[in-house]
Amino acid sequence: MNSKKGSILILTLWVLSFLTIFAVGLSYNVSGQLRMASHFQDRLKAYYLANAGIQRAIVELAADQTPAYDSLNEAWANNEEFFKETPVGNGYITLSYVMTRVGEDKQAETEEAEVGEAEGGFEQAVLYGVMDENSRVNINKVPVNILEILLERIADLDNGEAAEIANAIVDWRDTDIVISPGGAESNYYEGLKVPYECKNGEFQAIEELLLVKGMTPEIFSKLQNVITIYGEGKININTVDATTLYGLGLDMDFAEAVVEFRLGNDAEMGTDDDNVFTTTGELRNIGPFFTEESTQLNYILGVLTVKSDIFRINSFGIFETGQRRLHRNIVCVVKRQKAAPPEILYWREN
Numbered sequence: 001m002n003s004k005k006g007s008i009l010i011l012t013l014w015v016l017s018f019l020t021i022f023a024v025g026l027s028y029n030v031s032g033q034l035r036m037a038s039h040f041q042d043r044l045k046a047y048y049l050a051n052a053g054i055q056r057a058i059v060e061l062a063a064d065q066t067p068a069y070d071s072l073n074e075a076w077a078n079n080e081e082f083f084k085e086t087p088v089g090n091g092y093i094t095l096s097y098v099m100t101r102v103g104e105d106k107q108a109e110t111e112e113a114e115v116g117e118a119e120g121g122f123e124q125a126v127l128y129g130v131m132d133e134n135s136r137v138n139i140n141k142v143p144v145n146i147l148e149i150l151l152e153r154i155a156d157l158d159n160g161e162a163a164e165i166a167n168a169i170v171d172w173r174d175t176d177i178v179i180s181p182g183g184a185e186s187n188y189y190e191g192l193k194v195p196y197e198c199k200n201g202e203f204q205a206i207e208e209l210l211l212v213k214g215m216t217p218e219i220f221s222k223l224q225n226v227i228t229i230y231g232e233g234k235i236n237i238n239t240v241d242a243t244t245l246y247g248l249g250l251d252m253d254f255a256e257a258v259v260e261f262r263l264g265n266d267a268e269m270g271t272d273d274d275n276v277f278t279t280t281g282e283l284r285n286i287g288p289f290f291t292e293e294s295t296q297l298n299y300i301l302g303v304l305t306v307k308s309d310i311f312r313i314n315s316f317g318i319f320e321t322g323q324r325r326l327h328r329n330i331v332c333v334v335k336r337q338k339a340a341p342p343e344i345l346y347w348r349e350n
């Protein structure tokens with residue numbers, strides 16, 4: 001009888017220890033899953049913050065009071081109050097983009113924290129708001145002579161090489177199979193080690209340039225911040241940076257004068273004395289304006305505008321919880337439409 005009781009006790013102890021191990025294992029597993037679930041939940045919250053930033057930008061673009069022109073002193077373009085670390089619940093929303101601008105000492109001093117050195121007497125500035133896609137050169141639309149000078153000046157190519165790549169870009173996007181001087185059509189691309197056809201259609205991403213004859217990653221890296229595939233192919237002189245204006249064929253002095261005119265007397269962006277071009281012809285009012293400037297301007301006047309309907313929104317949602325900060329980023333390109341929601345041309349979530 002005693003030995004039977006002893007066996008039951010031992011059995012009970014075994015069952016108990018088994019149950020304990022099971023319970024500990026289960027709780028460990030569940031707490032891991034709970035941690036994971038809360039992480040996903042926080043990520044989702046950061047995502048919705050980023051998405052709210054996109055909606056906020058769309059509202060601001062629709063509220064534009066000056067449809068005849070679009071400039072950098074409008075609320076959507078550069079407004080720290082609206083777009084820099086806007087608190088929402090336990091998080092923040094930031095909309096930002098980088099712009100190259102003239103390296104005025106005064107600006108560098110006042111906004112030192114946000115300004116980094118860049119090549120060629122220019123500096124990179126962070127703006128808080130929405131980027132005008134028309135501040136860039138549309139590789140689908142601009143004529144070959146503009147592509148050529150852009151390659152020469154922005155990618156530091158000699159005239160011959162720039163002309164050949166410009167022709168190859170045009171051959172890539174045009175629907176015919178006629179080879180331009182130094183350019184290429186399918187017979188060239190099909191003869192490559194890894195053969196492919198010539199697109200004979202518009203670029204759908206700027207990276208597609210890397211498929212074009214003569215293009216290298218190095219040339220592309222120099223070009224990528226001044227080009228786009230969106231819009232009608234007109235560059236907005238109210239939002240374009242001086243580097244891009246130089247890349248279009250204006251002298252550096254002329255390009256800088258355009259940007260300085262926009263800043264007004266105080267050389268500060270977004271202040272009351274900012275100037276706006278309401279027509280492209282007003283570029284002639286920037287003195288001193290001589291034959292040389294006139295010739296340069298006539299060369300590119302056809303690809304200039306003072307407004308835009310295509311914008312790039314780069315929105316960050318930051319959700320803070322205890323010791324964790326979770327970031328989500330949404331980049332999208334929208335086309336503003338009259339009396340209708342904007343058309344989404346591009347959307348990427350990170």
Ligand SMILES: [Ca+2]
Pocket residue numbers: 064065066067068069070071074
């Ligand atoms: Ca406007």
Ligand SMILES: [Ca+2]
Pocket residue numbers: 170171172173174175176177178185198200
């Ligand atoms: Ca072609």
